[in-house]
Amino acid sequence: xxxxxxxxxxxxxxxxxxxxxxxxxxxxxxxxxxxxxxxxxxxxxxxxxxxxxxxxxxxxxxxxxxxxxxxxxxxxxxxxxxxxxxxxxxxxxxxxxxxxxxxxxxxxxxxxxxxxxxxxxxxxxxxxxxxxxxxxxxxxxxxxxxxxxxxxxxxxxxxxxxxxxxxxxxxxxxxxxxxxxxxxxxxxxxxxxxxxxxxxxxxxxxxxxxxxxxxxxxxxxxxxxxxxxxxxxxxxxxxxxxxxxxxxxxxxxxxxxxxxxxxxxxxxxxxxxxxxxxxxxxxxxxxxxxxxxxxxxxxxxxxxxxxxxxxxxxxxxxxxxxxxxxxxxxxxxxxxxxxxxxxxxxxxxxxxxxxxxxxxxxxxxxxxxxxxxxxxxxxxxxxxx
Amino acid sequence: xxxxxxxxxxxxxxxxxxxxxxxxxxxxxxxxxxxxxxxxxxxxxxxxxxxxxxxxxxxxxxxxxxxxxxxxxxxxxxxxxxxxxxxxxxxxxxxxxxxxxxxxxxxxxxxxxxxxxxxxxxxxxxxxxxxxxxxxxxxxxxxxxxxxxxxxxxxxxxxxxxxxxxxxxxxxxxxxxxxxxxxxxxxxxxxxxxxxxxxxxxxxxxxxxxxxxxxxxxxxxxxxxxxxxxxxxxxxxxxxxxxxxxxxxxxxxxxxxxxxxxxxxxxxxxxxxxxxxxxxxxxxxxxxxxxxxxxxxxxxxxxxxxxxxxxxxxxxxxxx
Numbered sequence: 173x174x175x176x177x178x179x180x181x182x183x184x185x186x187x188x189x190x191x192x193x194x195x196x197x198x199x200x201x202x203x204x205x206x207x208x209x210x211x212x213x214x215x216x217x218x219x220x221x222x223x224x225x226x227x228x229x230x231x232x233x234x235x236x237x238x239x240x241x242x243x244x245x246x247x248x249x250x251x252x253x254x255x256x257x258x259x260x261x262x263x264x265x266x267x268x269x270x271x272x273x274x275x276x277x278x279x280x281x282x283x284x285x286x287x288x289x290x291x292x293x294x295x296x297x298x299x300x301x302x303x304x305x306x307x308x309x310x311x312x313x314x315x316x317x318x319x320x321x322x323x324x325x326x327x328x329x330x331x332x333x334x335x336x337x338x339x340x341x342x343x344x345x346x347x348x349x350x351x352x353x354x355x356x357x358x359x360x361x362x363x364x365x366x367x368x369x370x371x372x373x374x375x376x377x378x379x380x381x382x383x384x385x386x387x388x389x390x391x392x393x394x395x396x397x398x399x400x401x402x403x404x405x406x407x408x409x410x411x412x413x414x415x416x417x418x419x420x421x422x423x424x425x426x427x428x429x430x431x432x433x434x435x436x437x438x439x440x441x442x443x444x445x446x447x448x449x450x451x452x453x454x455x456x457x458x459x460x461x462x463x464x465x466x467x468x469x470x471x472x473x474x475x476x477x478x479x480x481x482x483x484x485x486x487x488x489x490x491x492x493x494x495x496x497x498x499x500x501x502x503x504x505x506x507x508x509x510x511x512x513x514x515x516x517x518x519x520x521x522x523x524x525x526x527x528x529x530x531x532x533x534x535x536x537x538x539x540x541x542x543x544x545x546x547x548x549x550x551x552x553x554x555x556x557x
Numbered sequence: 558x559x560x561x562x563x564x565x566x567x568x569x570x571x572x573x574x575x576x577x578x579x580x581x582x583x584x585x586x587x588x589x590x591x592x593x594x595x596x597x598x599x600x601x602x603x604x605x606x607x608x609x610x611x612x613x614x615x616x617x618x619x620x621x622x623x624x625x626x627x628x629x630x631x632x633x634x635x636x637x638x639x640x641x642x643x644x645x646x647x648x649x650x651x652x653x654x655x656x657x658x659x660x661x662x663x664x665x666x667x668x669x670x671x672x673x674x675x676x677x678x679x680x681x682x683x684x685x686x687x688x689x690x691x692x693x694x695x696x697x698x699x700x701x702x703x704x705x706x707x708x709x710x711x712x713x714x715x716x717x718x719x720x721x722x723x724x725x726x727x728x729x730x731x732x733x734x735x736x737x738x739x740x741x742x743x744x745x746x747x748x749x750x751x752x753x754x755x756x757x758x759x760x761x762x763x764x765x766x767x768x769x770x771x772x773x774x775x776x777x778x779x780x781x782x783x784x785x786x787x788x789x790x791x792x793x794x795x796x797x798x799x800x801x802x803x804x805x806x807x808x809x810x811x812x813x814x815x816x817x818x819x820x821x822x823x824x825x826x827x828x829x830x831x832x833x834x835x836x837x838x839x840x841x842x843x844x845x846x847x848x849x850x851x852x853x854x855x856x857x858x859x860x861x862x863x864x865x866x867x868x869x870x871x872x873x874x875x876x877x
Contacts (some may be wrong), residue, residue: 215681216688380797383568404690404801411794434689437691438794438795439795
């Protein structure tokens with residue numbers, strides 16, 4: 173019996189050896205990892221991104237993959253927690269041996285995942301983490317989205333130049349680096365452009381009641397209220413602002429954290445007419461966008477949000493870099509990603525700059541009702557960097 | 558200034574009464590078993606989400622056209638939420654805590670944390686409540702019961718608005734608290750509860766079924782949490798998904814309310830809830846919105862230092 177097992181082992185080792193010899197004509201899949209909040213508070217973020225990646229993947233593999241080798245994406249859930257992100261990426265890199273990693277949406281999680289990628293020398297492309305620190309000092313980490321300072325600038329410019337308003341109030345989540353980053357940049361640029369910040373109020377992630385902050389804001393009679401944060405909070409802030417008698421003529425403004433179909437469902441009438449900056453708008457001009465929206469709708473039965481578009485672009489940019497790279501080794505692939513210039517993605521022309529951040533335009537969208545009476549984002553303006 | 562203070566007072570009382578309802582569940586279980594039921598805030602979440610599910614179901618079934626849901630949907634939803642929470646409370650106690658009746662208190666405490674995590678993740682399953690935040694349909698018309706003071710046209714001096722939803726919420730909370738107070742201090746069962754709280758072994762010798770009293774205590778705490786969840790959903794219609802950090806923080810504040818009032822003391826929990834509400838709103842309005850939680854937890858520290866038993870609690874030092 174023992175001898176028989178030994179023989180079986182020998183045969184299987186031999187087979188494995190032969191397989192590695194046959195590497196040149198390999199048709200085994202190339203593994204790419206994705207870590208995302210598939211469950212948890214920011215679940216819609218991870219799910220949208222993953223769907224975007226899957227759509228890109230389907231197209232890539234239908235077209236033959238990379239020299240006949242299909243791409244395989246392995247997704248692990250982070251539950252929206254930093255420590256889970258570290259674990260997920262370590263697992264992807266060490267046990268699944270992926271050639272590159274995609275993720276995360278939340279910057280704090282990308283920071284945790286990026287540290288692991290840097291340590292093992294595996295390239296990481298973040299689809300939508302906008303905090304500047306994500307790529308700083310990490311040669312392996314890049315992204316296909318713009319960064320927070322730019323979003324704060326975009327909203328400030330939009331309020332000053334498109335809406336032509338002078339007095340703005342800010343209500344931000346002091347426990348979120350993302351929210352605070354946008355608030356700092358908005359304040360800086362808005363003041364520099366000649367506007368006045370009349371009130372600067374904070375809340376802590378987990379607060380459900382904003383009436384004290386909104387009462388303070390109301391007493392300063394602002395013309396617009398900037399609420400950088402995530403969609404659940406934004407929806408609740410809108411509801412309470414209107415209930416408190418802050419008129420609908422005073423729009424709320426936000427960043428890409430507002431981007432979710434739940435925003436309209438939670439905010440309802442209260443959020444109608446408000447604006448946020450985003451990476452793309454589904455009703456924007458352009459053949460690329462239209463084709464993407466149609467394919468996505470056919471595949472998943474819903475309109476893609478910005479995160480889905482960025483997930484799609486992240487996968488496409490990575491694949492484009494794989495084609496250009498000398499080899500799929502970490503260093504070569506990272507170099508190829510960094511050389512991406514003018515790649516025409518759904519979210520605009522993507523050029524990776526020297527900080528491995530993407531330089532590209534942003535769009536402003538407004539929450540409006542369509543013919544069916546459903547609230548959704550409608551394209552208003554494009555703001556160039 | 559007058560309007561602003563009065564408005565803050567109204568808001569604080571509305572939220573404080575919700576804290577009080579949740580705090581009662583913590584305090585009753587502590588009073589009897591001398592341990593903190595960390596899963597209580599999750600029972601509250603189940604109450605809020607069950608109400609939302611029932612109301613949404615009624616809305617989709619009877620008014621698919623998107624007409625406003627009538628108020629009596631709440632009359633159906635609230636008992637459903639109470640039933641769901643009562644069952645959860647009962648099952649938790651039977652399966653998780655009862656087998657540990659003789660075990661060291663630390664074991665029970667750790668089990669409670671485990672139960673809390675279990676319920677959070679259970680709630681996220683797609684066939685239960687899912688991972689997306691949802692909007693609770695409003696059951697009451699969005700009207701003001703009263704408008705006091707204010708100068709018309711002057712945005713810096715708006716009138717004091719008292720919303721119907723706040724009045725109904727606070728009244729429901731007060732009625733439930735009076736009912737509970739009556740039950741505990743005026744009925745035979747209440748006497749049994751107090752006896753078990755005083756000394757389980759002696760109560761048992763007097764012929765009181767201790768296990769049954771403990772079960773009922775959990776059920777009562779859960780029913781109050783369900784009511785709090787329902788009222789919370791009406792006041793803040795954008796419900797965060799079941800595992801969101803906000804629920805933990807809310808539970809924590811209610812727990813602080815129970816400790817500040819005197820843990821184990823029912824009237825203390827009511828007082829504590831209102832106090833926390835007042836402190837939170839006045840500090841946010843007049844000091845700094847960013848520092849309000851600091852005030853809440855600083856109050857906890859001060860109370861623990863000056864009067865460890867809580868404001869209405871017994872001042873006798875507990876032997877550990």
